[in-house]
Amino acid sequence: MDCDWGAKNTDLSGKYGVRGYPTCVFTDSEGKELAKLAKRDAASVIAQMNEIADKHTKGPAYLASLDEAVAKAKEDKKPVLYLFTTAKDDSKKLEEAFVDESLKDILEKFVMARREIKKDDEDAKRFKVASSTQPVIFILDAEIEKPEEKPLKKWTGKKTAKELKKDLEAFLKSLEEK
Amino acid sequence: MLKSLLAAVTVVSMAGAAAAQDGGKLPWKKDPQAALAEARKTGKPTFMFFTSEG
Numbered sequence: 001m002d003c004d005w006g007a008k009n010t011d012l013s014g015k016y017g018v019r020g021y022p023t024c025v026f027t028d029s030e031g032k033e034l035a036k037l038a039k040r041d042a043a044s045v046i047a048q049m050n051e052i053a054d055k056h057t058k059g060p061a062y063l064a065s066l067d068e069a070v071a072k073a074k075e076d077k078k079p080v081l082y083l084f085t086t087a088k089d090d091s092k093k094l095e096e097a098f099v100d101e102s103l104k105d106i107l108e109k110f111v112m113a114r115r116e117i118k119k120d121d122e123d124a125k126r127f128k129v130a131s132s133t134q135p136v137i138f139i140l141d142a143e144i145e146k147p148e149e150k151p152l153k154k155w156t157g158k159k160t161a162k163e164l165k166k167d168l169e170a171f172l173k174s175l176e177e178k
Numbered sequence: 179m180l181k182s183l184l185a186a187v188t189v190v191s192m193a194g195a196a197a198a199q200d201g202g203k204l205p206w207k208k209d210p211q212a213a214l215a216e217a218r219k220t221g222k223p224t225f226m227f228f229t230s231e232g
Contacts, residue, residue, distance in 0.1 A: 012210055013228055023228040029217045031224070049225065058221030092220070099221040 026052050059099035060107045062114035066123050066140075066148060069113035073142030079152065079175070080140040081110035081168075084117050084129050090158040091135040100161035106168050111142070132156070139171060 012018075016025045016033055024037035026048070034056060038048055062083070063069045069080045083098070085091035098107070117124050117132055124130040126148045127138060139153035153171055207213035210226070217224045 009210065009228070012226070016226065016228070018228045021228060021230045025226045025228070027214075027217075027224045027226065029221050029223060031214050031217070034223060052223050052225075056223040092216075096219045099219070 028056050029058055060112040062112045064113065064115065066113065066126060069111050070140075070142045070147065073111040073140075076111060078109060078111050078142075080138075080142055080147070081107070081112050082123075082127070082138040082140060083112070083114040084124060084127065084132065084136045084138075085114065086117050086133060086135060088133065093158045093160075094135045094137075097159055097161040097164050102161055103165055103168075106165060106172070109172060110139075110168075134158075 013023075016023070016027075018025075026034045026037070028034055034052060035048070038044065063072060066080075066082065069082060073080045083094070085095060097103070115121060115123050117129055117136075119130050121130060124132075127136070129136045134157045137153075137155045137159075138148070138151045140147040141150070141152055144150060152175075153167075155167065159167070204225075206227075207216070213224060216222075
């Protein structure tokens with residue numbers, strides 16, 4: 001943010017003890033300072049970003065690809081929940097719903113994966129969602145060949161945390177009854 | 179690379195770091211309060227870049 005040598009954004013620069021420019025600060029999702037940027041070469045910046053994202057992101061831990069999710073799901077004997085998102089508001093609302101505390105227990109019954117939809121993305125093409133403008137959730141059986149071709153469930157569009165919980169509970173119940 | 183950025187805050191995620199690694203642009207937000215509000219809602223940490231144009 002532009003501080004214009006102390007004339008702008010003084011509330012935040014004061015809060016985070018900014019005494020010179022540039023200064024880079026990591027905070028948690030509540031705005032509490034976690035660390036200053038330790039080193040400025042690109043590899044170190046990326047490493048520190050990844051470390052902070054790993055340790056301090058709330059909500060489910062997502063894997064980044066179908067192959068990773070399937071391998072983990074086989075190991076854990078859980079279904080895969082694969083979330084495809086876009087940069088649009090519906091996706092943001094859905095991502096916010098996944099962070100809701102009320103979903104914490106039920107989401108532990110799934111191996112979670114997430115990917116942002118891009119036209120040339122390999123997984124988006126495998127799931128035929130590469131041109132989707134809405135978020136899409138797939139529930140997959142990791143034990144079958146090409147689970148992307150026979151999803152157990154597919155939901156398109158935003159959902160509230162309450163709706164997600166209801167749908168996931170219904171899905172798990174149907175799985176138990178089989 | 180970061181010195182040329184004047185925009186304020188990015189919400190840190192693996193995707194953000196991956197974008198940087200690939201030479202892509204970080205999704206900087208120009209409004210720090212809006213970025214902090216988004217961080218609260220999505221449960222993600224933030225990366226704040228304080229600079230001066232002067």
